[in-house]
Each structure stands twice: as C-alpha cells, then as structure tokens.
Amino acid sequence: MAETEIDAIRKLLSSKPRPVGWAERRARLDEVGSLWPVADDVKCESVDCGGMRVEWSLAPGSDPSRVLLFFHGGGYCSGSILSHRRMVTEAGRAARIRTLAIEYRRAPEHPYPAAHDDAMAAWRFLQSHGIAADRIAIGGDSAGGNLSLSLIHRLRAAGEPLPACVWLVSPWTDLTMSGATLETKDAIDPIIHKTYLDELAEAYGPASMDRKDPLISPLFANFCGFPPVLIQVGSAETLLSDATRLAEAAGSADVDVTLEIWPHMIHAWPVWNAGLEDGRRALAKAGEFIGGRVH
Numbered sequence: 001m002a003e004t005e006i007d008a009i010r011k012l013l014s015s016k017p018r019p020v021g022w023a024e025r026r027a028r029l030d031e032v033g034s035l036w037p038v039a040d041d042v043k044c045e046s047v048d049c050g051g052m053r054v055e056w057s058l059a060p061g062s063d064p065s066r067v068l069l070f071f072h073g074g075g076y077c078s079g080s081i082l083s084h085r086r087m088v089t090e091a092g093r094a095a096r097i098r099t100l101a102i103e104y105r106r107a108p109e110h111p112y113p114a115a116h117d118d119a120m121a122a123w124r125f126l127q128s129h130g131i132a133a134d135r136i137a138i139g140g141d142s143a144g145g146n147l148s149l150s151l152i153h154r155l156r157a158a159g160e161p162l163p164a165c166v167w168l169v170s171p172w173t174d175l176t177m178s179g180a181t182l183e184t185k186d187a188i189d190p191i192i193h194k195t196y197l198d199e200l201a202e203a204y205g206p207a208s209m210d211r212k213d214p215l216i217s218p219l220f221a222n223f224c225g226f227p228p229v230l231i232q233v234g235s236a237e238t239l240l241s242d243a244t245r246l247a248e249a250a251g252s253a254d255v256d257v258t259l260e261i262w263p264h265m266i267h268a269w270p271v272w273n274a275g276l277e278d279g280r281r282a283l284a285k286a287g288e289f290i291g292g293r294v295h
Helices: 005-013 022-033 081-095 114-128 143-157 194-204 240-252 269-275 277-291
Strands: 043-049 052-058 063-071 097-102 136-141 165-169 229-234 257-262
Touching (some): 005 277, 052 081, 052 114, 063 081, 063 114, 081 136, 081 269, 097 114, 136 143, 136 277, 229 277
Parallel strands (some): 063 097, 063 136, 229 257
C-alpha cells in the first residue's frame, strides 16, 4: 500500500527520539516546523513591539489594512515564529490579508500570565497602527488557540471592541485534562499525550493555579458575545474532545461556530501544508472563513 502524505508526516515526527529538555524540544519543533520554507513571493518583515519580536507577512494580492494576528502553538513552552512561519504566511495568502505573528514569552522561564500580557501587547500594537478591531482576525493552534480565546475573554471583560472572528486549529482548551479522547486517541496521536500535557501545564502555571479559570482553560468560559469561531481539529488527536466541547459550549451561548473534524489528521497538521494536501485545504477553508468576516 502506498504511503499517504499524512503517513510521511508521521514518519518525519517519529524519525528521532522524543526530546526531553526545553531547549531540545524547542529546537526540534523549529526543525520539523520549518522543513518547508516560506514561499518566495511572500514578504516578511521583523519588527519590534515593546521589546517583543513580531513579524509581518504579506502575500501578493493581499490587503495590508486587514490583519490576521496569529499565536503559535507549542504548549506555551516551545514553538516560535520560525516553526509556524509557513502556516501563518499561507493562511494570510488564503484569506488575502496581512499577518502578524508574535514571539511571545514562553514557560517555564516566563510562566502565566507572560504570554497573555504579550498577546495583549500585540493587540495594542495593531491598534497603534490604526487597525480597527473589525479588521482583525485572531488565530492560533494548540496553546495558541487557548491564548486567542483568552485574549478575547479579556477584551470582552474590559468592554472593548472584539476582533471580527477567531480561527482555532487543534486548540488546547482544557488544562484540567478532562477530555475523553486523551485516553481513546492516545494510541494513534503521534504528538500529544496526557503526561506531556501535565508537564506543560505545570511549567506554565504554579501548582496553586486554578486550572478551571477561564483564562487558563477557556473551555470553561462564558462565550456570550464572542465573535464567529472556526475550529479545525483532526480525528487522530487526543485533543479532539477539547475542540468538540468548545464548539458545544460556544454554540450553546449562541456564538456562530463552525467545527471541522478532519479524518486521519494529526495535531496542528496545517503546519506541514507544503507537503500535505489536507493542510492546504484546511488553510483554504480558514482563508474563506476569515476573508468573509474581516471588514
């Protein structure tokens, strides 16, 4: 039987022993995430945002006055602009808008709420450039999806205008780790396992932290008034329950929610879109969703 594209990605991810230390984990995610470089026609520009590195990207034909603010995944402990650059830039191309990716501070060196403060700083950065909330989409994968929802929660609590929409890929929404698929999908998920998530959560916040706090586990938030949400998740993920329960919670609060469960796909599969047709299709769907909602 011929090897499928997702089989090839699985082989890539398992080609070396799972790294242990934080530096090794970060280096490995940067390595596998940046295997395919950014397309030659995309313009990237690194700038400073109050001491935090952020990166603009713009594909030909995209509108620079509309922005996708993207938060990378990596369990709050790894991941970077580099590891997610191909995914972010192609998402911008699909939505025909500019993107802003941020290098938020990571745990355990910078635990909660450092990443949240950096997310808010990036939002303020866009505002300082005269970009209104309804011209901004927020997006993220895994922990970046968690951060996206938490930023909207903070904005809503402050009575501020909200982004036009939010795009979530394989979001990690429940740091209490109560999702049923953490067990039922454990044998087929090549990346995310409960013991790993426990370690990430402990690095991210102190032991005394209430993991049901909506800013920590947005699954338990009140979603009334949230903007439209697109959730994309793979059927082969231990975090599948985090996505499906999120869709139910948001939908029950009358939020416009679209949930897509992609057969055979693994955690954050659009990262490898250059070598994965389903990754490109997912980004095309996300681009259609974002482009139809950002004014």
